[in-house]
Amino acid sequence: MERERICTKKSCFSFDTIKRLSLYLRNLKRLKEKGIEVISSDRIIPLLNVSSAQFRKDLSYFGEFGKRGVGYEVGRLIKELEEILGTNKEWKIALVGVGRLGQALLGFEGFSKFNIKIVCAFDIDKKKVGKVIEGVKVEDMKKLKTIIKRKRVKIALLCTPPHSAQEVSEKLVAAGIRGILNFSPLILKVPSSVFVSNVDMACELESLIFFLKRNERKV
Amino acid sequence: MERERICTKKSCFSFDTIKRLSLYLRNLKRLKEKGIEVISSDRIIPLLNVSSAQFRKDLSYFGEFGKRGVGYEVGRLIKELEEILGTNKEWKIALVGVGRLGQALLGFEGFSKFNIKIVCAFDIDKKKVGKVIEGVKVEDMKKLKTIIKRKRVKIALLCTPPHSAQEVSEKLVAAGIRGILNFSPLILKVPSSVFVSNVDMACELESLIFFLKRNERKV
DNA sequence: ACGTGTGAACCGATTCACAGCA
DNA sequence: TGCTGTGAATCGGTTCACACGT
Numbered sequence: 001m002e003r004e005r006i007c008t009k010k011s012c013f014s015f016d017t018i019k020r021l022s023l024y025l026r027n028l029k030r031l032k033e034k035g036i037e038v039i040s041s042d043r044i045i046p047l048l049n050v051s052s053a054q055f056r057k058d059l060s061y062f063g064e065f066g067k068r069g070v071g072y073e074v075g076r077l078i079k080e081l082e083e084i085l086g087t088n089k090e091w092k093i094a095l096v097g098v099g100r101l102g103q104a105l106l107g108f109e110g111f112s113k114f115n116i117k118i119v120c121a122f123d124i125d126k127k128k129v130g131k132v133i134e135g136v137k138v139e140d141m142k143k144l145k146t147i148i149k150r151k152r153v154k155i156a157l158l159c160t161p162p163h164s165a166q167e168v169s170e171k172l173v174a175a176g177i178r179g180i181l182n183f184s185p186l187i188l189k190v191p192s193s194v195f196v197s198n199v200d201m202a203c204e205l206e207s208l209i210f211f212l213k214r215n216e217r218k219v
Numbered sequence: 220m221e222r223e224r225i226c227t228k229k230s231c232f233s234f235d236t237i238k239r240l241s242l243y244l245r246n247l248k249r250l251k252e253k254g255i256e257v258i259s260s261d262r263i264i265p266l267l268n269v270s271s272a273q274f275r276k277d278l279s280y281f282g283e284f285g286k287r288g289v290g291y292e293v294g295r296l297i298k299e300l301e302e303i304l305g306t307n308k309e310w311k312i313a314l315v316g317v318g319r320l321g322q323a324l325l326g327f328e329g330f331s332k333f334n335i336k337i338v339c340a341f342d343i344d345k346k347k348v349g350k351v352i353e354g355v356k357v358e359d360m361k362k363l364k365t366i367i368k369r370k371r372v373k374i375a376l377l378c379t380p381p382h383s384a385q386e387v388s389e390k391l392v393a394a395g396i397r398g399i400l401n402f403s404p405l406i407l408k409v410p411s412s413v414f415v416s417n418v419d420m421a422c423e424l425e426s427l428i429f430f431l432k433r434n435e436r437k438v
Numbered sequence: 439a440c441g442t443g444t445g446a447a448c449c450g451a452t453t454c455a456c457a458g459c460a
Numbered sequence: 461t462g463c464t465g466t467g468a469a470t471c472g473g474t475t476c477a478c479a480c481g482t
Contacts, residue, residue: 056442085429209310214225
């Protein structure tokens with residue numbers, strides 16, 4: 001939907017490139033676990049749903065990591081990608097809205113694998129405040145600004161109901177949050193310096209339905 | 220990532236068009252709740268993160284729904300979009316993997332708003348089998364094929380751990396599933412007739428981190 | 439010979455700009 | 461006049477194809 005571009009001295013690349021690098025990184029880690037030490041762009045792509053040219057081009061925006069005639073050294077490429085993406089050091093994030101989805105995210109293993117740690121959680125519901133879920137204490141929304149500032153958290157997961165999402169996002173921005181992963185089905189209005197990424201399950205499902213309906217008609 | 224195209228007699232449009240239509244529909248429903256009956260493309264776009272030309276063009280692939288000089292009648296456009304997307308009738312879906320995320324999805328209100336209903340859930344864990352969560356009974360994986368066939372379910376939410384995702388997806392396809400919303404961080408290999416949509420939270424977060432790291436450096 | 443790295447070519451999505459209708 | 465609908469122009473991401481290094 002919103003199309004971001006990122007420009008370096010080398011050249012300009014799309015934001016999708018970064019998402020793909022993240023995908024590459026995850027799959028390279030799997031290869032490493034399997035003991036594979038070297039891989040060519042042609043042999044890695046079955047895992048990725050991406051062409052080999054795309055794979056090479058994505059990497060080329062950041063440097064030359066392969067050996068011609070050989071391929072890529074898995075361990076090295078993992079290190080380089082972690083460096084590029086910034087996951088070589090731990091990132092602390094906040095979570096707002098400890099509903100069902102929020103609780104699921106508190107226990108999501110995928111984050112810790114990427115050195116991402118939820119360090120604080122907030123909810124408006126007094127019954128939830130004070131509880132400790134997955135090792136994280138749920139705090140009152142009123143303390144949001146203080147705690148986020150003190151812990152120097154820059155990224156938040158927004159899992160509140162849609163009616164309060166805009167209001168909460170403004171509080172987050174005021175508290176110094178610079179990136180929001182938005183799970184609420186609402187387009188947030190935030191300053192352009194703040195980056196929002198939307199995870200919209202209902203839209204995904206609805207587009208799936210469109211596709212199926214079409215194919216049924218064909219049959 | 221994977222780029223789908225859909226072609227009608229009228230013309231060809233991208234799969235993103237469909238996701239946007241879903242976004243339009245949701246926001247039109249909000250407008251209707253607020254009592255707004257007519258809206259122009261220029262006035263709806265602040266809700267959407269989309270240009271007004273894009274909005275009009277997306278609609279134009281399916282017909283002429285507006286009045287020149289006036290705008291779009293909200294109620295009519297909602298009906299048309301529901302017709303296009305296929306959410307004017309109820310869709311039954313299945314859920315596999317009743318972990319934290321699976322349970323969150325079982326209670327997700329966003330689905331019911333779109334006439335989407337989870338009618339069966341499966342897990343391999345004997346402790347979970349037999350439990351009723353959000354009105355849905357958790358069944359053993361062994362019964363997956365029988366129940367999905369009997370209920371004629373065509374869409375599944377895949378929320379298993381990555382190591383079993385591929386295997387489960389194959390069972391789903393064998394049971395007649397034609398669309399999978401994949402929450403596991405793994406690219407599934409399925410026949411081309413089956414449509415997979417990936418919801419990859421870790422990739423989203425990691426790309427956010429990249430963005431923040433860059434901006435920090437600028438400061 | 440093999441596989442990377444990359445400028446050039448291609449292709450498709452978005453935007454422009456305006457004709458057409460209320 | 462105001463806003464839709466849309467062919468044409470633009471822009472940018474992906475793919476091609478090959479030079480280059482090992």
